[in-house]
Amino acid sequence: MERRELLKIAAVAATAGRLVEAQTQHKFFSAEEFAIVDELMEIIIPTDDHSPGARSALCAAYVDERLAEEPDAKVKDSWRAGIKQVDALSKSMNGVPFMAATPEGRTAVVERMSAQEKFFALVKEATIHAYYTSKIGIHQEMEYKGNVLLNQFVGTELAP
DSSP: OOHHHHHHHHHHHHHHHHHHHHHHHOSSSOHHHHHHHHHHHHHHSOOOSSSOOTTTTTHHHHHHHHHHHOOOHHHHHHHHHHHHHHHHHHHHHHSSOGGGSOHHHHHHHHHHHHHHOHHHHHHHHHHHHHHHTSHIIIIIISOOOOSOOOSSOOSOOOOO
């Protein structure tokens, strides 16, 4: 066996192992669905100079866990149908599925969705809730310090 063949086999084995691991770590989404939701959420709340974005705050994992616990099948079906719509919209706009599109192409899909898709409102609401209840959202974005003595009045002054 040649060295190149051995390297190809090792690469395939490593990739297959990561795919199996990725599929088992999600409770509701498939690995492909999770990747789409994670990317949508990162586009909605991206990393900036002030704080990390939705991906760092693990927003997609939060939604994945909540949907796994969701008793209403209609809610679950609406997420799966919405993810399929995202891929279909990307194929019509970019000629490729959402995750195969360029970053600019994915952003264009989200911009189009924001104007007309109910699924966008669902994802946006879930992203905001997950982000601003995460440690990153609370402490880094909102700069919440907790119950600490401030030694100053932080509110607005009352008029006499």
